[in-house]
Amino acid sequence: MKTTILITGGAGFIGSHVVRLFVTKYPGCRIVNLDKLTYAGNLANLRDIEKNSNYEFVKGDICDAGLVQQLFEKHDFGGVIHLAAESHVDRSISNPMEFVNTNVIGTVTLLNAAKQHWKASLAAVLKGRLFYHISTDEVYGTLGKAGKFKETTAYDPHSPYSASKASSDHFVRAYYDTFGLPVVISNCSNNYGSYHFPEKLIPLAINNIKNNKPVPVYGKGENIRDWLFVEDHAKAIDVIFHKGKIGDTYNIGGNNEWKNIDLINLLCRIMDQKLGRVKGESAKLITFVKDRAGHDLRYAIDSSKLQRKLKWKPSLKFEQGLERTVDWYLSNEEWLTNVTSGEYKKYYELQYVAR
Numbered sequence: 001m002k003t004t005i006l007i008t009g010g011a012g013f014i015g016s017h018v019v020r021l022f023v024t025k026y027p028g029c030r031i032v033n034l035d036k037l038t039y040a041g042n043l044a045n046l047r048d049i050e051k052n053s054n055y056e057f058v059k060g061d062i063c064d065a066g067l068v069q070q071l072f073e074k075h076d077f078g079g080v081i082h083l084a085a086e087s088h089v090d091r092s093i094s095n096p097m098e099f100v101n102t103n104v105i106g107t108v109t110l111l112n113a114a115k116q117h118w119k120a121s122l123a124a125v126l127k128g129r130l131f132y133h134i135s136t137d138e139v140y141g142t143l144g145k146a147g148k149f150k151e152t153t154a155y156d157p158h159s160p161y162s163a164s165k166a167s168s169d170h171f172v173r174a175y176y177d178t179f180g181l182p183v184v185i186s187n188c189s190n191n192y193g194s195y196h197f198p199e200k201l202i203p204l205a206i207n208n209i210k211n212n213k214p215v216p217v218y219g220k221g222e223n224i225r226d227w228l229f230v231e232d233h234a235k236a237i238d239v240i241f242h243k244g245k246i247g248d249t250y251n252i253g254g255n256n257e258w259k260n261i262d263l264i265n266l267l268c269r270i271m272d273q274k275l276g277r278v279k280g281e282s283a284k285l286i287t288f289v290k291d292r293a294g295h296d297l298r299y300a301i302d303s304s305k306l307q308r309k310l311k312w313k314p315s316l317k318f319e320q321g322l323e324r325t326v327d328w329y330l331s332n333e334e335w336l337t338n339v340t341s342g343e344y345k346k347y348y349e350l351q352y353v354a355r
């Protein structure tokens with residue numbers, strides 16, 4: 001049993017779901033959440049568990065080697081679940097250096113601290129320690145009409161974001177091969193659900209439809225993504241953290257491919273119904289815009305290894321998950337307004353400093 005776990009990026013979209021799952025499911029474990037609270041991190045995502053006695057928040061940067069080392073010494077972490085990252089492809093096109101810093105240098109900073117503190121060695125398997133790196137299917141590049149990404153698919157990243165994630169994956173494997181650091185990696189497809197920052201396709205479209213603003217669809221909307229409900233991703237992370245084989249990689253996906261334009265049309269139909277609009281009204285907001293540079297055409301994950309070996313499978317059908325997501329955004333208007341205005345971030349930062 002890994003009793004104290006460091007989760008990085010726990011105030012973000014996926015991280016907050018992972019923190020919530022671990023804090024509530026494992027009351028005997030202590031969860032330390034290290035997060036810099038960038039524009040994407042928000043302590044309001046964790047309000048329901050922030051007072052739990054087995055939870056602690058630390059505001060800080062994973063690139064800060066002194067802080068990271070100090071945290072290892074103080075808590076003697078049994079495990080690390082590393083989610084902190086710059087995660088938005090469009091931002092990586094306008095500012096690649098942020099992605100190099102956090103995704104590459106930040107990851108190596110954490111690997112160094114774990115290696116030093118755990119005294120990793122090729123000569124002996126470290127018992128009860130695990131460095132779990134959360135990665136993305138984008139490292140595999142793009143698919144044509146057929147086929148799916150397997151764990152053995154060669155890396156072929158195209159955006160600065162995916163190149164930085166691919167680089168971090170290589171470093172994680174290098175620390176396993178060279179220093180015997182006990183690691184595991186998972187590569188997941190597109191997530192959706194609550195607490196998703198409204199710069200990404202689904203929450204952005206929900207927010208814009210609600211506010212009668214144009215819904216930007218890149219290119220012709222023909223790109224395909226494989227969508228997974230975020231709580232199913234968190235459950236997969238739990239299973240892999242506890243039962244995954246050291247040194248292994250697991251692909252996680254929803255087996256749920258959607259062309260962007262079909263997905264947006266489905267969302268428009270759900271929004272018409274939820275907002276009491278005439279059928280077809282929301283779809284009038286769809287606006288085709290200039291394509292993303294280097295836009296990968298299709299992602300699809302083969303998650304059969306995870307399903308077969310660790311008995312995980314997605315629990316929700318997409319239409320159900322999407323409706324649940326729309327309901328969450330419509331009944332959490334304050335969250336949406338505040339994350340877009342930056343109000344929550346300011347409020348929680350002040351409150352944190354005051355403690």
Ligand code: NAD
Binds near residue numbers: 187
């Ligand atoms: P997110 O952008 O919502 O959250 C990232 C979190 O990391 C934020 O809380 C942010 O404050 C924190 N952070 C950023 N830089 C930091 C730094 N230098 N130090 C400490 N904290 C920092 O991201 P997400 O969508 O929740 O993604 C989480 C992880 O999962 C990422 O590693 C991402 O690559 C991966 N992933 C995401 C998806 C997806 O669909 N969103 C799919 C597969 C994999």
Ligand code: DAU
Binds near residue numbers: 136188224
């Ligand atoms: O595949 C996993 C990846 O999924 C994660 O690693 C990334 O962190 C996550 O951001 C996500 O990347 P995508 O680029 O696929 O997600 P995004 O929501 O930005 O875009 C989804 C698709 O929708 C993509 O084909 C681009 C398109 N799009 C996006 C936006 C924001 C639009 O057509 N219009 C938009 O306004």
